[in-house]
Amino acid sequence: MQSTPIASWRTCYYYPVPKHLLSHHLHLPTKIALNSKPHKWQCTKHSFITHSATHSCSKEQEEKQNHYPEKNKIFQDFRSSIPNPETQFIESEKEEEFVSDISSNMGWADLKAALGQRINLEGLVSSVGILSKDKQLVIPHVTVADIRYIDWGELKNRGFEGVVFDKDNTITAPYSLSLWPPLGSSIQHCKSLFGNNIAVFSNSAGLHEYDPDGRKAGALEDAIGIKVIRHRVKKPAGTAEEIEKQFGCESSRLIMVGDRPFTDIVYGHRNGFFTILTEPLSLDEEPLIVRKVRLLEVAIVKQWSKKGLKPISHRLLSDPVKCVKDVPLR
Numbered sequence: 001m002q003s004t005p006i007a008s009w010r011t012c013y014y015y016p017v018p019k020h021l022l023s024h025h026l027h028l029p030t031k032i033a034l035n036s037k038p039h040k041w042q043c044t045k046h047s048f049i050t051h052s053a054t055h056s057c058s059k060e061q062e063e064k065q066n067h068y069p070e071k072n073k074i075f076q077d078f079r080s081s082i083p084n085p086e087t088q089f090i091e092s093e094k095e096e097e098f099v100s101d102i103s104s105n106m107g108w109a110d111l112k113a114a115l116g117q118r119i120n121l122e123g124l125v126s127s128v129g130i131l132s133k134d135k136q137l138v139i140p141h142v143t144v145a146d147i148r149y150i151d152w153g154e155l156k157n158r159g160f161e162g163v164v165f166d167k168d169n170t171i172t173a174p175y176s177l178s179l180w181p182p183l184g185s186s187i188q189h190c191k192s193l194f195g196n197n198i199a200v201f202s203n204s205a206g207l208h209e210y211d212p213d214g215r216k217a218g219a220l221e222d223a224i225g226i227k228v229i230r231h232r233v234k235k236p237a238g239t240a241e242e243i244e245k246q247f248g249c250e251s252s253r254l255i256m257v258g259d260r261p262f263t264d265i266v267y268g269h270r271n272g273f274f275t276i277l278t279e280p281l282s283l284d285e286e287p288l289i290v291r292k293v294r295l296l297e298v299a300i301v302k303q304w305s306k307k308g309l310k311p312i313s314h315r316l317l318s319d320p321v322k323c324v325k326d327v328p329l330r
Contacts, residue, residue: 135304135309136269136309136310136311136312137265137266137269137270137312138261138262138265138266138297138300138301138304139261139265139301139304139305139309139310139311139312140261140265140275140276140277140301140311141274141275141276141311141314141317141320142275142276142277142320142321142323142324143276143277143278144276144277144278144279144324145278145279145328146180146182146183146186146278146279146281146328147165147170147171147183147186147187147190147257147276147278148182148183148185148186148325148328148329148330149324149325149328149329150186150257150276150323150324150325151322151323151324151325152186152189152190152193152194153193154322154323155255155274155317155323156193156194158316158317158323159253159316160253160254160255160274160316161194161197161247161249161253161254162194162197162198162199162247162249162253162254162255163190163194163197163198163199163254163255163257164198164199164200164201164229164243164254164255164256164257164273165198165199165200165201165226165257165258166200166201166202166256166257166258166259166260166263166264167200167202167204167205167220168202168204168259168286169259169278169280169281169282169286170257170258170259170264170278170281171183171187171200171224171226171281172224172281173281173282173285174282174285174286174287174290175204175285176285177219177220177223177224178223178224179223179224180281180282185329185330186328186329187224187226189329196227197247198226198227199226199227199228199229199243199246199247200220200224200226200227200228200229201228201229201231201235201242201243201256202228203234203235203263204216205217205220205228206220206228206229206230206231207230207231207232207234208230208231208232209232209234211230214230217230227246229242229243229246230242231243235263235264235266235267236262236263236264236266236267236270237267238267239271240254240271240272240273243271250272251271251272251273252272252273252314252315252316253316254273254274255273255274255275255276256268256273256274256275256276257276257278258275258276258277258278259277259278259279259280259281259294260294260297261277261297261298261300261301262297264277265277269311269312274314274316274317274320275311280294
């Protein structure tokens, strides 16, 4: 048999064979190693088979192969489908630049905080127990549009000694350091009655895991003039130990105000607070995943309430509706 070296394949790269090109007409190994040492390829009617150390092919077999244009087309498709190494290298460089840009603009602590605030693992674990047996924990004592509808004077007269606010979408826009402007008068009225016994207890500010040096908590305190309580466990998990230490009284004499049933309200009920659920102040800045979870939470609470599920009773206020105003404070 006359041997004919295939010179054009003498020096080449190592490429995987795309699986979609393999069919019953063409039987190839899933990977072909093409290097500087020539291999012998024997042409048969239906396939290429590795034969020995040189490339060989009979003239008669080559002529027969030309009668199968579909095979030639397959090899053309194969060669055209091979990615250009230079293009791959450029795309790889772009990805590295993108990752580097993220790293330079956001520290690890900030990135971790951003992800953690969107995915509350403690909340997910807690939800399993709530859905199965502790449904009452998500039903607030009172639901209002925002804190302007809360009668702080009535709550003070009933014996409550302090107020604990969630931050995002309760008194500020999501991730903002500024108090929501329309709420200013209500916050001032609350301060006039409870003095220094008001504070923020939030997963986005004051949590040691995401704010170890207290920088974010300090910035929020300076911006809104309200104490931010540092804590180590994310709501709804954890006890009220840090809060009771701050206020100097039992949590049963405190009010928890927040916008999330499965975090703020559940945490409040577990620790004996009087709970008030507010509607979110703004959904524009809120991440999509948080909005979706919120819709699910609210739907569950509404469904259970319609079925007659009541909140856990509180000894200081047997009729919670009395602390709600018909007209908001302006």
